[in-house]
Amino acid sequence: MVLPCPLIEVSGSPRERGRQYGEQAVARIRLGIDHYSSQIASHKLTGDDIKALVRKFEPAIDRFDPTYLEEMRGIAEGAGVALESIVLLNARTEILKLSRRPAAEWDALDDEPDGCTGVVVLPEVTTEGRLIHAQNWDWKAECAETAVVLKIRRDDGPDILTFTEAGALARSGFNAAGIAITANYLETDRDYRRLGVPLALIRRKVLEQKQLAASMHAVYTTRKSAANNMIVSQANGIAIDFECAPDETFQVLPERGLIVHANHFQSPVALTKLRDTGIANTPDSLYRDLRVRALIEPHLGSVTRDVVKNALFDDFESPWSVCRPPRKNLGSNLSATVAMIVMEPMLGLMEVAMLPALNQTFTEYKLDMEIQRPTIKAHFEAVSAAPYVKAI
Numbered sequence: 001m002v003l004p005c006p007l008i009e010v011s012g013s014p015r016e017r018g019r020q021y022g023e024q025a026v027a028r029i030r031l032g033i034d035h036y037s038s039q040i041a042s043h044k045l046t047g048d049d050i051k052a053l054v055r056k057f058e059p060a061i062d063r064f065d066p067t068y069l070e071e072m073r074g075i076a077e078g079a080g081v082a083l084e085s086i087v088l089l090n091a092r093t094e095i096l097k098l099s100r101r102p103a104a105e106w107d108a109l110d111d112e113p114d115g116c117t118g119v120v121v122l123p124e125v126t127t128e129g130r131l132i133h134a135q136n137w138d139w140k141a142e143c144a145e146t147a148v149v150l151k152i153r154r155d156d157g158p159d160i161l162t163f164t165e166a167g168a169l170a171r172s173g174f175n176a177a178g179i180a181i182t183a184n185y186l187e188t189d190r191d192y193r194r195l196g197v198p199l200a201l202i203r204r205k206v207l208e209q210k211q212l213a214a215s216m217h218a219v220y221t222t223r224k225s226a227a228n229n230m231i232v233s234q235a236n237g238i239a240i241d242f243e244c245a246p247d248e249t250f251q252v253l254p255e256r257g258l259i260v261h262a263n264h265f266q267s268p269v270a271l272t273k274l275r276d277t278g279i280a281n282t283p284d285s286l287y288r289d290l291r292v293r294a295l296i297e298p299h300l301g302s303v304t305r306d307v308v309k310n311a312l313f314d315d316f317e318s319p320w321s322v323c324r325p326p327r328k329n330l331g332s333n334l335s336a337t338v339a340m341i342v343m344e345p346m347l348g349l350m351e352v353a354m355l356p357a358l359n360q361t362f363t364e365y366k367l368d369m370e371i372q373r374p375t376i377k378a379h380f381e382a383v384s385a386a387p388y389v390k391a392i
Contacts, residue, residue, distance in 0.1 A: 002144065002359035005163065005339070005352050011153035014067040018074020021167075025148050026079045028166035032146040033085045036092050040099045053098060054084040056195060057091045064197045064222070065205065068169060075167055089167035091198035093185075094225045098192065115139070115335075116184040117288045117322050118231045118261045119308055120239040125257035125300040133233045134308050134342040135172055135182040136356070137163075141326040141336035144354050149365045160207045161350055161367040163341050170204035174345040178235030178371040179215050181206045182341070185263050186227035187278030190245050196224040206232060216240065220249045227278075229261055235345040235371050243267050245274055256300060262289040281329075284320040291316050305342050305351070312340050313356060325357035346371065 008024045010017040022029060040050055061069055072086040079086075088095055115138035123129045143165060150170075152160040162173030174180035181203050205218040212234045219230045224246045233239035241252035241259050243266065250267035252259065263285035265276045279285060295311035296303060312322060319327035322337075329335040340356040343349065348369040351362040 002355045002361075004361075004363040005147050005149050005354055007151060007365060008148050008166075009151045009153070014071040015074040017152060018071040018076075019078040020074075021071075021150065022075040022078020022080075024078075025166040028146045028148060029075070029079045029086075029089070030081065032089055032143070032166055033081060035140070035142055035146065036088060036096070037085070039096065043099045045099055050088070050099070051084050053095055054087045054091070056098075057087060057094065057198060060195055060197055060223075061087070061090075061201060064201060068201055068204070071169065079167070086167050089165060090169055090200045092165075092168075093199055094192075094195075097226065115263050115282050115285070116182070117292055117312065118182040118184050118229070118241075118259070119292060119296070119312065120231055120233050120241075120254070120259040121296065121303045121308060122239060122254055122257040123237045126303045127301075128304075130344055130346040131233055131235050131237055131239070132303065132305055132308050132342070132344055133174070133180040133182060133231070133239070134305075134312060134340070135184075136312050136323060136337045137172070137339045137341065138324050138335065139338050141334045141338065141355070143338050144336070147339060147354070149350065149352060151365070151367065154208075157208050158210055158370065159367060160204075161348075161365060162204075162207060163339065163350065163352055164200070168200045170200055170207055172203075172341050172343075173207055173350070174235075174343055174367070175207045175209075176348075176367060176370045177210045178345045178369065179207065179209060179212055180233045180235070180343055180345050181215070181219075182231050184229040184231075184261055185278065185282070186229045186243060186265060187276070187281075188227045188245050188265075189275040189277055190247060191226035191277075192246075194223070194225065194246065196226075196246060197222050199224065199226075199228050203230070206230070212238060216242075219244065223247075229263075231259055231261060233345075235369075236374060241266075243270050245270070248273070256297065258293060258296060258300075260289045260293045260296075262286075284317065287317070288322045291322055305344060309340065309342060309362075312342075313360070315357070318357075321357075323357045326355070345369070 010020040158176035164171035206215040250270040314322040326336040
């Protein structure tokens, strides 16, 4: 039996939100800590080594946003665990990589990729004229037991609804202003030459913003340790896919009202400037995005959430498919599509199916929205009020 993802609701100051989160999700947080700690320990690191590695990220987090460390302290208190363990959950992508190499080396190493297939359908090609943003999250099958949906009530910005691993501050989700994000694993020859802000915290920063420009700025400019793909959308009909190298960001724009992205670089500019090293571990990425696009395109103009779900349920070349049943990957870990997340931010709606290759039952989660809708009238009023300049 596949259990639905639990909803965790928090409010108050960062420290208080963290305590509430830790108390409500304590079992899943501890399970996640045990899972990643055991994996890192298998790389011959001691407990002190793990703490030292985790602490390398604390200054970068503090510079990026000190309230994030404060929220993590609250989570640690609520769950009765060490702060380092919560930082580990929020920087697990980076720490899993770095734990595989001697401290003096900065070359990226092969590891289990955090795969995904992301989709955005713009309003002009949907039946109801509402943007749809969705994703299959491919990762370790065990993480179906550590995931949560986190609802954050905020006094200093829009409320947030995010699907994430328990103890982490964000992953995929949207906020009350209609800004949404999903993220996909990428890998380049530039990865892990420097320490940057953990990816989970960049996604959280995106979801804290009221204005889309500020969200995109967080993705575009924040220093990263490694490559990542982040799709940012806004419910009124804007979406851009950002293919991020640690030191440079490239854009992929919608085609025919669609963005579909798997785990390889698509930007021609990016491919002329860097080497995509991730395909060796995710060869199925080369056709996953093609399959999803091909399954949605015949419905352009009448796309619904069900159309998007059916495309993400695709089992072509199973188990190396868009919707991946639990299987051994190239590194012999048990990998699966852990969750399918389908969002319609204009409705404040998120639907989640856990282990969707085995379970097609969705659980709904709702957020009260405060989306500012642009109007043609407002546009013409602004134009008519502008000073007249005579052309010469």
